[in-house]
Amino acid sequence: RSAMPMFKAMEACPDAVVVKPNMDKYAKVGREVRERMRALTPLVEPISIDEAFLDLTGTERLHHATAAETLAAFIRDLEEDIGISASVGLAPNKFLAKLASDLEKPRGFSVIGQAEAKTFLADKPVGMIWGVGKVFQKTLAADGIETIGQLQTMDGTDLARRYGAMGLRMARLCQGEDDRTVTPSRGAKxxxxxxxxxxxxxxxxxxxxxxxxxxxxxxxxxxxxxxxxxxxxxxxxxxxxxxxxxxxxxxxxxxxxxxxxxxxxxxxxxxxxxxxxxxxxxxxxxxxxxxxxxxxxxxxxxxxxxxxxxxxxxxxxxxxxxxxxxxxxxxxxxxxxxxxxxx
Missing domain, CATH: 3.30.1490.100 (DNA polymerase, Y-family, little finger domain)
Structure with a gap:
């Protein structure tokens, strides 16, 4: 599976052929992709070597295209010029965009609009909410909560009383609401x-x-x-x-x-x-x-x-x-x- 430690992968598949990683190459390509992102918008927030949030608000006149058209051209150029594929999640906020980007990998392109967000989330497991890990999932399951739709029917004040700050976060995210802004990188810390x-x-x-x-x-x-x-x-x-x-x-x-x-x-x-x-x-x-x-x-x-x-x-x-x-x-x-x- 993705992100499995190599020694665990070798235990599961001792005859696997392992290609030695080339981090210098990955970093070089990552920087090139990042520069291409910044050509689309100055609001680029990297979250890993191969993933970033982009805020394309107001760029339609600059690119003479909708956000969807701009991103489609962007990933097409990546494949043609660099030889790598990418997946895109287009949505009105970070939470929904991250979910959308994971829906159809590899080479996925998924859009979640604000109007359909609540319906889209309703039957999804609570583990899809940012910050709800395996331990907290067990806590919610013990309280009879397994889907995001169940959270949508609950009062935000009650969620906060029962689960503290995490309850407040779930109350917003389960409705498809996320007010976090895309914050451009200020350089490596x-x-x-x-x-x-x-x-x-x-x-x-x-x-x-x-x-x-x-x-x-x-x-x-x-x-x-x-x-x-x-x-x-x-x-x-x-x-x-x-x-x-x-x-x-x-x-x-x-x-x-x-x-x-x-x-x-x-x-x-x-x-x-x-x-x-x-x-x-x-x-x-x-x-x-x-x-x-x-x-x-x-x-x-x-x-x-x-x-x-x-x-x-x-x-x-x-x-x-x-x-x-x-x-x-x-x-x-x-x-x-x-x-x-x-x-």
Whole structure:
């Protein structure tokens, strides 16, 4: 199913052929699609690498076409120019648009009008309402509520009294009402990278080189986008799907893999207490310009040498490719990595 962790997919289908992901390629195409969206309207709110809300209100005169015609031409051009397909949900608000976009994937084009919204929603399960997860669905089911139509017949005040803020939200959404506006992106708030393991890992020594690899990926993006960050955040997920985040604020902003990794390792060491982890990630936030990044460290005499070594490695990678040179820790980890069956 969609979004299943790879190790779970391999357990279910051990003979599956897995194509290695290419996140650089996905990000590049995602940015191109985003720019094409902004050519239609300045009101574009990204919600993931491949999904966004667009507000096309008032653009009919600009494009000499209705919103439906504009979007149909948009997804046709995506297929012809870039070679990817897309699904569209057209509706008067975010809630209905999101529902519409999921109706006929792939290559779907669904429209929900305000007049038919209430009827359309009536026989749908309550789980289609944004924010109603599996646990809350059980709570509603215990109260005899399983469809959105049942919510439509209930008084909003009663829903709020019984379910608090979530009750108020359901009272509006079940009627097809959503006053959230499309808010254009103001730029990234953080830069991060993470990976999910095929098998759970508890060993600090095994997690350490993975963390270094992720730190280098974050560093490359910071340098490429000429930004830096002051707060380093470690993310872990246990084999029981419990998420753990730990953060450390640096004295100065950084874009160096060395500093990101060292902060991450300190945080990681405190968490490797025998628990098994299925995911690890590292990120940098409190972003700013690169000019203020990584001044001379008077307390760490080796910091300057490590910085120069890292910049020299960047130069070699730019010239000969990203695999031209790597740190000893990563090289050792790759040499000791067990071979895949059949390789």
């Amino acid at each position: 953080s830069v991060s990278n993470e990976t999910t393991f095929n098998t759970d890992i508890s060993s600090f020594d095994k997690l350490r080189p993975i963390l270094l690899d992720l730190s280098e990926k974050v560093s490359r993006r910071l340098k490429k986008e000429e930004i830096s960050g002051r707060t380093v955040t470690l993310k872990l997920k246990t084999n029981e799907f419990k998420s753990i985040t730990r953060a450390r604020q640096l004295q100065d902003p950084t874009q160096l893999a060395d500093r990101i990794f060292r902060a991450g390792v300190d945080l990681l060491e405190k968490e490797t207490d025998g628990r098994r982890f299925r995911l690890i990630g590292i990120g940098v936030s409190d972003l700013g310009k690169s000019e203020q990044a990584d001044p001379q460290d008077l307390l760490d005499e080796g910091a300057g040498r490590r910085k120069q070594a890292e910049l020299a490695m960047d130069t070699l990678r730019d010239k000969f490719g990203k695999d031209a040179v790597e740190r000893g820790l990563l090289h050792e980890a790759r040499l000791n990595k067990p071979a895949k069956p059949g390789s």
